[in-house]
Amino acid sequence: MLRETFLSLTVTESPLEVAERTASMLEEQCAEALRQRKVFNLAVSGGKTPVPLFQLLSSPAWRRRIDWEKTVLYWVDERCVGPDHPDSNYRVVREELLAHVPITRFYRMKGEEEPVRAAEAYERLLLDNFALPPGEIPCFDCILLGVGDDGHVGSLFPHSCVLNEKQRLVADQYIHHLKSSRITMTFPLLNSSRCCIVMAVGKEKHHVLSTALNLMEEPALPAQMLRPTSGRLCWIIDEAAYTGR
16 A cells, blocks of 8 residues: 655744644645535644644634634543643643634543543544444544654653554553553554644754654654654744754
8 A cells, every 4th residue: 555644844933933834734724624525623632832822723813714613623632630630631722722712513532531441432432423434544634743852742652552553543551751641542543644733842842853853764753653644744843943942
């Protein structure tokens, strides 16, 4: 089977411009999805990096530029905490975005439940919502990710036991160095998307980028394993992340 990954890199001057460029790309992806399929399936991840983007999308200037009523929102990963916990990825999106835009269809990962059952339930939900024949993998129109200082994406960390998962689309795992349980989409699902957008800001991300952006070598970091089989991989970073200054 032919496997092609189309990689683009955009370098902006500031974190705000990263948010602006990402918002424009989301607007483009939404419009294309609605033209072709009448629905925009979007998945978002946690962390601090996307917060300025969520705030921008919920601003008066941007609030109507995404057709939220035809958008279906999912989560890439979640910490195993309740939805009101300060560490909850859902809580951040709820406060910064959902409370301000007219979106009615969103499906959070239930981090308060037992991790194995929560991961299995989310995978079943995805398969039901996308209404696919057995064996087929849901294809998101866009998946929004950040990247950690260690090269992790979603909750797929270096040396994780689920990095090479082939069967499960959503997995539970315990992150030993963080002493934290997580639920996360796996690479078979991430790499089936039509577009993966990875945002990175700050000079502390510079040291991982030269490795993470190299798709010609065998993966040394989880971020290198982002290789959409027939989609676009778009890195949007600021000058500090690019130069390390």
